[in-house]
Amino acid sequence: MSLYSPVVDxxxxxxxxxxxxxxxxxLSYGELDARADTFLAxxxxxxxxxxxRVLVWTDKTAESVAVAQAVLRCGAIHVPVPRGNPVRRVARIAADARxxxxxxxxxxxxxxxxxVPCADLFREAAHGPDTVPHxxxxxxxxxxxxTSGSTGQPKGVCVSHGSALSFVDWACGELRLTAxxxxANHASFGFDLSVFDLYGAFRxxxxxxxxxxxLARAAEPLVDFVWESGITVWYSVxxxxxxxxxxxxxxxxxxxALRACVFAGERFPLKPLKDLRRGWPDxxxxxxxxxxxxNVCTSYEVTAADLARTTDIPIGSAAGGDTVSLEDGEIVVDGPTVMLGYWGGRPRTGPYRTGDLGRYDADGRLEFRGRIDDMAKVRGHRVEPAEVSGVxxxxxxxxxxxxxxxxxxLDARLHAVVVPEPGCAPGFAQLRQHCSDFLPPYMTIDALHTVSGFPRTANGKVDRAALGDLVASGAAV
Structure with missing residues (x-):
C-alpha cells in the first residue's frame, strides 16, 4: 500500500x-485523481x-495537493515547504534536499x-499519456x-510510505472516520499534523x-469556517x-457539526482545556x-474526569503500533510510525530517542516533563534556538x-541576547526584520537584550544557564 493509493481507491x-x-x-476524488495523473505526466x-526530490513551495491549495499526489505517484519524494518561508530559508532547504x-x-x-509554476506544469502535460503510477x-x-535544526540549519525528517500509513490507519480507526x-486542515503542509488531515481524509x-x-491566525473567521464548512473533525495545536x-x-x-477535536504540538493550558471540555460535553x-x-506515538482522551485535575493532562499511552518506554527519564519510541532517518544522514537503526523527558502517572500513563536540551515549542512549532542565533x-x-x-x-517567546559589533547598536525592529528575511514567522524574535559580553563556563563555553537567568530576571537589557 502506497501513500497515493487512498486517492486512487x-x-x-x-x-x-x-x-x-x-x-x-x-476537487472531487475523480478530479483529484485525474489532476494528479496530469501532473505525473x-x-x-x-x-x-x-x-x-520535488520541493513544493506553494500556498495551501487543492492544486498543490494534486501536485503532491503526482510526486508520490512518480515514486519521487515530496518536500513540502510552506509559502510563508522566505526564499533564503527555502534555498537552504533546497541545498540539502537537492x-x-x-x-x-x-x-x-x-x-x-x-x-516551474504549477500552471505551467499543468499545461505541459495536458494530454500526457504516461500516467501509470510507479x-x-x-x-x-x-x-x-x-524542521528547525540544532546545527543552525534546517534538517529533513524522512518518512516512508509504510510509516505514514501506519499512523494514518491507526488514526482513522481511533476516530472512526467515515466518508x-x-x-479541517489547519496546519501547514510542512508540519506533521497535516499528514492526518490529508491522508486520514483520503483513507x-x-x-x-x-x-x-x-485564515489560520484569524480567530473569528476561523470559527466561522468551522461552522460554515460543517467540519466534523478538527486537529491543530x-x-x-x-x-x-x-x-x-x-x-x-x-x-x-464537530464530533472530534484533536490537539498536539504543545501543552494545552489546563484552564482553557477544562472550559473546552465543559463547553463541548459531546x-x-x-x-x-x-x-x-x-508522528503520533501516544494518545490520551480528555474526559469529564479531567475537570477535577490540578496538573497538566498526560500524553497517554502508546499509539500507532509503537512501543514507547522511558530510559533514564527520556521518552524512547520504536515501531512502525518512526522515521527512516534524517535526509543526507545515516539511516535510523533501533529506537528513536526523543530528547523529551517523561514519567508515568499513578495509572501508568505517560506525562511530559520537558526537554533534555533547550529545544522548545513556540507558537506550536518546534524551534531550535541555535538556528535563530545563527541568523x-x-x-x-x-x-x-x-x-x-x-x-x-502559549506564553513561550523567543528572546535574543546579542553582543553588538563595536560602535553598533542594532535595534529590535531592525533585527526582527532581518530574522523575517531568513526564517518563517514563528521563528522571528519577540524580544531583544543587548550585552557587552556573555558569561562563560570554566571551559570557555557560554554559560547558558547564567545568561538565561539574567534574561528571565530582566537583568540583561
Missing part, C-alpha cells in the same frame, strides 16, 4: 465525492524519476534550482519534512478543507483553539503526542548572539 469507489476544498475551489516529462524540481504558485524563485514499497521514502466526515474517502495561512475561544466566540457558538477531545520523527549572527551589526525560549506553552 476513493476515486474508483466514489469519483463524484468531494476530496479537497481550498478557500476558492474544490508533466513531472516525468521534466525528467523526475523515482527517488528524486530537488530535481521546485514547484511554485508565485513569482519567487530559488537560486540555483529548476523552478509501484513503491512500504519502506520507500514518501516525504521529507524540514461522511469533513476534516476514509472523506473531504479535507484547507485553512489558508492568513492548542494555541489555535485557545485563540478561537478567547477572540472568536468558539464556546459561545457551540461545536456545530465532542471527543484527544491529546496526541510525538515529535516529527515519530542573527549573520547580521553585520551583531558579533555574537544567543536565543532563549522564555515561558512555556
Amino acid at each position: 476513493a476515486a474508483a469507489r466514489t469519483p463524484d465525492a468531494l476530496a479537497v476544498r481550498d478557500l476558492v475551489s474544490g 508533466a513531472l516525468r516529462g521534466r525528467g523526475v524519476r523515482p527517488g528524486d 530537488p530535481a524540481l521546485v514547484v511554485t504558485d508565485h513569482g519567487e524563485r530559488v537560486p540555483g534550482a529548476v523552478c 509501484p513503491v514499497r512500504s519502506a520507500d521514502p514518501a516525504y521529507i519534512l524540514y 461522511a466526515d469533513r476534516l 476514509a474517502g472523506a473531504s479535507v478543507h484547507l485553512v489558508g495561512e492568513t 492548542p494555541s489555535a483553539l485557545v485563540l478561537m475561544a478567547e477572540y472568536g466566540g468558539l464556546l459561545e457558538r457551540g461545536p456545530g 465532542v471527543r477531545l484527544l491529546n496526541w503526542y510525538g515529535p516529527t520523527e515519530t 542573527l549572527m549573520a547580521h553585520e551589526a551583531v558579533r555574537d548572539a544567543v536565543v532563549f525560549v522564555v515561558g512555556a506553552g
